[in-house]
Every structure is written in C-alpha cells, then in structure tokens.
Amino acid sequence: MIRYIVLLLTILLLSLNLSALICFPVTYPALFGNTTTNSTELKDIRFNFSPIQKTMLFGSTFAGFIIAVIPFCALMQKYKCHRVLTVTSSMSAIILFLTPISISSYFPSYIFLRVLQSAIASKLFIVTGFVVNEWAPKNERGFFVAVLSSIEISALFSMTFSGIISENFGWPSNFYFHGFCVGIVTLLWSIVYRDNVLNHPFLSAREKYMISEGKDMQSSNCEKSPxxxxxxxxxxxxxxxxxxxxxxxxxxxxxxxxxxxxxxxxxxxxxxxxxxxxxxxxxxxxxxxxxxxxxxxxxxxxxxxxxxxxxxxxxxxxxxxxxxxxxxxxxxxxxxxxxxxxxxxxxxxxxxxxxxxxxxxxxxxxxxxxxxxxxxxxxxxxxxxxxxxxxxxxxxxxxxxxxxxxxxxxxxxxxxxxxxxxxxxxxxxxxxxxxxxxxxxxxxxxxxxxx
Structure with missing residues (x-):
C-alpha cells in the first residue's frame, strides 16, 4: 500500500528533521572539555562554553521553533508540502555537514545555523495536518495522526547512535551521520510523496478511491480557499x-x-x-x-x-x-x-x-x-x-x-x-x-x- 510507505517515510523524515536539532544536545558531552589549539584535528577539539554561550546554544532551539511556525504554514499553503519539505530538509542536511567546522571556527555562525535548524524543525505539526488531510482515508485518520505525532522516534534515533558514533569516530562524525540520514530519507520521500493523491503515478485506482472517498480532493490542503x-x-x-x-x-x-x-x-x-x-x-x-x-x-x-x-x-x-x-x-x-x-x-x-x-x-x-x-x-x-x-x-x-x-x-x-x-x-x-x-x-x- 503506497499510503503506508508515504506515512512511514514522512514520520522518518519529520523525526530526522527533529534529530538534526537535538543532535547537538546529545553530542554535547563529547564536545565539552579543555579548549585545544587550531593545529588539533577537528575531532579532538573540545570547548569550554561560557554561561552566556550555553544560554544562546539552547535558547536558539526555541527561538526558531516559535518564530517560523506561522511563516511555514503560509509557505506550505502557497508552495505545497512536497516542495517546501524537500527544500527545507535538504537545507537541514547541509547544516549538519557544516556544523563541525562552524562551531569550531566562529561561534556566532553556529548560533545562526542553529536558529535556522530549529526553524526548519518547526514544520513538524504543520506537515501532519497536510499529510493526514491528503493521504489518510477517513477510517484511518486516527492511525495516521498517531504515527505522525510520534516524534519521540527522533530522540530514540539520536540517543541510540550518537554516543556510539562520537566515542568511536569523534563528535564531528555524529553530525555527518545525521546529515547523511536526513539527505537519503529526503530523497526517498521526495520521490514517493505527492501533494495530490489523484496525480500519483504509483497509486492503484482502488487505493486512490479508498483515500479520496468522502473527500473533496479539489479543495484538499486549502488549494483554493484562504x-x-x-x-x-x-x-x-x-x-x-x-x-x-x-x-x-x-x-x-x-x-x-x-x-x-x-x-x-x-x-x-x-x-x-x-x-x-x-x-x-x-x-x-x-x-x-x-x-x-x-x-x-x-x-x-x-x-x-x-x-x-x-x-x-x-x-x-x-x-x-x-x-x-x-x-x-x-x-x-x-x-x-x-x-x-x-x-x-x-x-x-x-x-x-x-x-x-x-x-x-x-x-x-x-x-x-x-x-x-x-x-x-x-x-x-x-x-x-x-x-x-x-x-x-x-x-x-x-x-x-x-x-x-x-x-x-x-x-x-x-x-x-x-x-x-x-x-x-x-x-x-x-x-x-x-x-x-x-x-x-x-x-x-x-x-x-x-x-
């Protein structure tokens, strides 16, 4: 069933977007220590963040998360879920790859990236509304909502792998690993997902009918109504x-x-x-x-x-x-x-x-x-x-x-x-x-x- 593949890839992508945000807190113990010289390898660099820097690091998480919610909703109304989620998730992967060099070279640049990362993660519940409205049959809406609200998968993912990767390959590798996972799932999701199920090339006529029964598909996701x-x-x-x-x-x-x-x-x-x-x-x-x-x-x-x-x-x-x-x-x-x-x-x-x-x-x-x-x-x-x-x-x-x-x-x-x-x-x-x-x-x- 294509709708379940879409559901699985969507919750994985949303969870990985949030994992990209919580990747720093779970990697933080591996970052903390005596500051090293510029000649040291990146994976061996440690940081002594000041109280103000710690406040900025953790406070920036909520800043972007709150500020970007309504603008993201407007963006998705105009450009639809597929385009917005594909672009922003790709940006999330790029930010993860840039994080090690950013945090070790210029602290304010990482604060900017972290605010941007939290802004990208702010679309979690917005996407839930779009996907349930478009892809869930009327008799499966509860299950779709339950799965898409299970964002704790992100914490399970990051907590399971971060310590192992940081300990064996160095803390930068954890950010690279998260970035790679976000990139791969973004690619798969962008191939499978469509904003309108009626235009999906892989859906059978029976599944299209099952999903669209009792809905006004022409008005789904507010395409026409403000x-x-x-x-x-x-x-x-x-x-x-x-x-x-x-x-x-x-x-x-x-x-x-x-x-x-x-x-x-x-x-x-x-x-x-x-x-x-x-x-x-x-x-x-x-x-x-x-x-x-x-x-x-x-x-x-x-x-x-x-x-x-x-x-x-x-x-x-x-x-x-x-x-x-x-x-x-x-x-x-x-x-x-x-x-x-x-x-x-x-x-x-x-x-x-x-x-x-x-x-x-x-x-x-x-x-x-x-x-x-x-x-x-x-x-x-x-x-x-x-x-x-x-x-x-x-x-x-x-x-x-x-x-x-x-x-x-x-x-x-x-x-x-x-x-x-x-x-x-x-x-x-x-x-x-x-x-x-x-x-x-x-x-x-x-x-x-x-x-």
Whole structure:
C-alpha cells in the first residue's frame, strides 16, 4: 500500500528533521572539555562554553521553533508540502555537514545555523495536518495522526547512535551521520510523496478511491480557499485544542530536555544506565500511540466525540495521576529502583493516549485547515511551556534532588488536569462550518456530527 510507505517515510523524515536539532544536545558531552589549539584535528577539539554561550546554544532551539511556525504554514499553503519539505530538509542536511567546522571556527555562525535548524524543525505539526488531510482515508485518520505525532522516534534515533558514533569516530562524525540520514530519507520521500493523491503515478485506482472517498480532493490542503483566521480563532473547540497544547508540551518538553537529567540525578542512576532507562518510556510511548490510533479508528460502538474525550482523559489524567504518585513518594531510594522506573515509565507513556484525543480532534474539526490549527498549537506549546520551562525548571531544581523534581511534577499534573478539563467541555468531533469546502453539501457534516 503506497499510503503506508508515504506515512512511514514522512514520520522518518519529520523525526530526522527533529534529530538534526537535538543532535547537538546529545553530542554535547563529547564536545565539552579543555579548549585545544587550531593545529588539533577537528575531532579532538573540545570547548569550554561560557554561561552566556550555553544560554544562546539552547535558547536558539526555541527561538526558531516559535518564530517560523506561522511563516511555514503560509509557505506550505502557497508552495505545497512536497516542495517546501524537500527544500527545507535538504537545507537541514547541509547544516549538519557544516556544523563541525562552524562551531569550531566562529561561534556566532553556529548560533545562526542553529536558529535556522530549529526553524526548519518547526514544520513538524504543520506537515501532519497536510499529510493526514491528503493521504489518510477517513477510517484511518486516527492511525495516521498517531504515527505522525510520534516524534519521540527522533530522540530514540539520536540517543541510540550518537554516543556510539562520537566515542568511536569523534563528535564531528555524529553530525555527518545525521546529515547523511536526513539527505537519503529526503530523497526517498521526495520521490514517493505527492501533494495530490489523484496525480500519483504509483497509486492503484482502488487505493486512490479508498483515500479520496468522502473527500473533496479539489479543495484538499486549502488549494483554493484562504484560511478563515477570524472564524478559526473564535471557535471554542479550536481554543480548547490550543489550551490542551499546554498539557501536551509539558510532557514532551520533559521527555526531550530533562528526562535523562532527572533519571541520573534524582533517581541516582549512572549516566550510561540513565540513557538506556530513558529509552524505555519513549519506546512505550510510541507503542501506546500506535495502539491508540488503531483503536480510535476501529472501535465503532462508541461515538467519535466520546472516543476523543476518553483517550484525551486517559492520556492527560492518567499521566497526572502517576506524576502525583511521584510527588507523594519521591524517587531516589536505591531499594525501590525498579518500582521507580515502572512509575516513571507509566507517567511518560500514558500521554501517548492523547493522540486519539487532541490530535485527532484537530483533524476532524479543522479538516483542510488543520495545518494552521496545528501550527498555532505548536507555537503556544513552545511559547508557554518550552521557553518558560528552559528558564524556570533549572531554578526550581538547581540541585536535581527528588524533592525539587517532585514539585515540578506537581505543576505538570496541574497543567495536565486543567487543560484536559477545558478540552472536555468544548471538544468536538465534527467539522466546523468554516472547514467544509464550499462545494460540499450539508449532509457531510450531519453524517459525522456526534452531538
């Protein structure tokens, strides 16, 4: 099935684009050390970054990630997903190849490249909206959303290979390896993907019909209709989706930025073992997302709206419960190491159920404009969770003690519970009026309306 090949290549490409961004943090331990002379081989150079330089290095990640979201959405509306993703992913590969010489020769040049790299990675959720709207059959939208939201694959990839490559071949080789992988997958994706399935040379007539059934393919991906910004931002169901971004990004931010630090310091685990432990909840999270996507599509005796409410509550409230357990019984006791790992894994992976809630609701409610809703979703998460978290969390846990981290988990639990409560009140599973193409009939909405 060509659509599954497209789905696989798309999540690989999106994950590798994010891996290109997190490649530096996971390579950072190999970079740190005494500064060497210019005569030293590139792989032997080490750096002593000042506090200001460290802030610039890690802060630049969020700068591009937030600033470029809306412009990328506009670019994709005008030039379509295939052209924009092919060009930007190629740029991402080039940046990775330039990184070793850039960071070792002129620090400001690498900051510029890092902002550009984070801007390129900001298209993750936007692409999800485009691909689901164009390539997912109506009865597989939940599965497509679940797969395309599994960006933790990027962390699994980088954490698995970065240490091995840096240790055996030197830290520059890790950037070259990531650049090579991005380049190869970009080439494969550009060959297979098309912006309109009706124009795809490899698709059978049966699969074209399966994908396009019940859709207005002429209006897919907003080819003709301008985005109704005013109507979107005044829609309660969309506002609820955007508020739920706070809960989604709270856990994602922890998983990507602080999970290894927490396991190592708060749970008293050696660094090498901490890296392996962190892979467990991330792998479990991806598996939960895939299962949720399949269940969300296959269960027919529950209305679409109730499925969305159930999965989002299971993801948000479930995660909040396990975080509260950690708050009440902080980790760090060597005798309870196994139990601590189990609870930590459950707390991280339960949020995977939300792929059948918030993410799927976005596609059902916004339809052809889901890419814009996803773009704002991502921007809100970065602005109100990513940037503040980068500043606040080090202050709340300066020594990374179990007690300090338990207080942070309490804040996470409150954010998750509060954002889910609002989502439950205003969630919808049917297209809003502004999302239905003008040449579609009213029966389309009536068929999918669960209220």
């Amino acid at each position: 985005i109704p910004y005013k109507s979107i931002i005044k829609t309660p169901s969309v506002l609820a989706i955007w508020i739920s971004a706070l809960g989604n990004f709270a856990i994602n931010h922890f998983n990507f930025s602080y999970s290894t630090i927490y396991v190592k310091n708060a749970m008293n685990v050696p660094l090498s073992e901490a890296g392996r432990i962190v892979l467990i909840p991330m792998t479990a999270l991806i598996i939960v997302r895939f299962i949720t996507g399949k269940l969300s599509d296959s269960v027919k005796y529950i209305s679409e709206l109730n499925k969305i409410r159930f999965f989002n509550s299971l993801g948000f409230f479930g995660t909040a419960v396990f975080l509260l357990i950690i708050y009440i019984f902080p980790h760090g006791n060597p005798d309870n190491k196994f139990i601590d790992i189990v609870i930590f894994t459950l707390a991280c992976c339960f949020c995977g159920f939300a792929s059948g809630g918030t993410y799927k609701s976005t596609v059902l409610v916004a339809g052809q404009y889901s890419s814009f809703v996803f773009a704002v979703f991502q921007m809100i998460g970065g602005m109100f969770i990513g940037l503040p978290g980068a500043v606040v969390i080090p202050r709340l846990a300066p020594e990374d003690t179990p007690k300090q981290w338990s207080n942070i988990f309490l804040i996470y639990a409150i954010i998750l519970a509060g954002s889910n409560a609002i989502f439950l009140l205003f969630a919808r599973a049917s297209p809003e009026d502004w999302s239905i193409p003008m040449n579609n009939t009213k029966e389309m909405k009536e068929k999918t309306n669960d209220l």
